[in-house]
Amino acid sequence: SQTIHQWPATLVQPVGSPLSLECTVEGTSNPNLYWYRQAAGRGLQLLFYSVGIGQISSEVPQNLSASRPQDRQFILSSKKLLLSDSGFYLCAWTLGGGYTQYFGPGTRLTVL
Amino acid sequence: ILNVEQSPQSLHVQEGDSTNFTCSFPSSNFYALHWYRWETAKSPEALFVMTLNGDEKKKGRISATLNTKEGYSYLYIKGSQPEDSATYLCAFYNNAGNMLTFGGGTRLMVKP
Numbered sequence: 001s002q003t004i005h006q007w008p009a010t011l012v013q014p015v016g017s018p019l020s021l022e023c024t025v026e027g028t029s030n031p032n033l034y035w036y037r038q039a040a041g042r043g044l045q046l047l048f049y050s051v052g053i054g055q056i057s058s059e060v061p062q063n064l065s066a067s068r069p070q071d072r073q074f075i076l077s078s079k080k081l082l083l084s085d086s087g088f089y090l091c092a093w094t095l096g097g098g099y100t101q102y103f104g105p106g107t108r109l110t111v112l
Numbered sequence: 113i114l115n116v117e118q119s120p121q122s123l124h125v126q127e128g129d130s131t132n133f134t135c136s137f138p139s140s141n142f143y144a145l146h147w148y149r150w151e152t153a154k155s156p157e158a159l160f161v162m163t164l165n166g167d168e169k170k171k172g173r174i175s176a177t178l179n180t181k182e183g184y185s186y187l188y189i190k191g192s193q194p195e196d197s198a199t200y201l202c203a204f205y206n207n208a209g210n211m212l213t214f215g216g217g218t219r220l221m222v223k224p
Contacts, residue, residue: 034211043216044156044201059211090155099144099205101212103155 002027006091006104013111019064019078021107023091026072031093033074034101035066039087050074086111114138116204118215125192126223132188133218135202139183144205146212147176147187151198159187159200192222 003026013019025031035047046059048066056066063082067075074091088108092101117136125131137145144163148156160169165180173190189196199219203212 036214044214046211046213049211099212100146100158100161101203102158105155 002093002102004091004093004102004104006089006107008107009105010108011110013081013109015083015111016080019076019081019085019109021076021089021091021109023074023076023104024072025093028093028095029071031072031095033068034092034094035074035076036090036092037087038090039084042087044090048076081111083111085109114204114206114213116202116213116215118200118202118218120218121216122219122221124221124223127193129192129222130188130190131192131220132186133200133220135185135187135215137183137185137202137204137213137215138206139181141206141208142180142183142204143207145178145180145185146201146203146205147185148201148203149198150201150217156201187218189220192220194222194224196220197222 006023032051034049036044037047038044048056048058050056050068053068064078088106090106091104094101119134144161146161147159149159150156160176162178167178169176175188178185199217201214201217203214205212
């Protein structure tokens with residue numbers, strides 16, 4: 001069966017510090033991968049999605065970036081965090097051609 | 113930009129009450145409509161996927177209906193229980209891309 005992992009579960013970072021959140025999927029090949037964010041009091045916002053290694057589409061211009069160095073690995077990064085980057089970050093996957101997304105456990109990021 | 117709206121934003125009910133909430137989505141280029149249940153500190157869990165106009169889905173005390181021509185879906189909970197307390201998200205998938213567009217969610221709180 002497929003599982004999706006995210007780490008860390010929680011993170012507290014100062015403004016201006018770098019960020020790296022990792023997501024890995026097991027038990028499947030060639031998944032589509034997604035990064036979402038939920039800011040306080042807001043809905044789920046799609047940040048990035050990827051249909052293959054090295055292929056990243058950005059939905060929202062911001063100081064975040066994403067990379068997919070391996071088929072089942074998706075990384076969210078920032079060189080300098082802003083206060084507005086605080087939120088709950090979710091990684092999700094779906095099989096290409098499928099549309100039900102399966103979510104990871106999430107990372108709670110607090111930028112102080 | 114696809115507009116997916118949910119109402120109400122939040123709802124407080126007593127244990128045993130039945131309740132329902134709405135998801136509105138674009139009626140053009142429809143492909144699928146999802147409902148997710150999102151408990152605090154957990155990842156969203158898929159409840160239903162509906163693809164056909166007039167679809168009705170049921171899972172225990174929770175059911176959903178779909179009207180693709182007018183662009184809405186209802187989620188019903190019969191005899192609410194405290195464990196039903198969660199945020200209920202709908203997500204629209206159109207036939208033009210690889211992405212789900214989420215509504216802002218309805219936060220349900222069931223008081224014992």
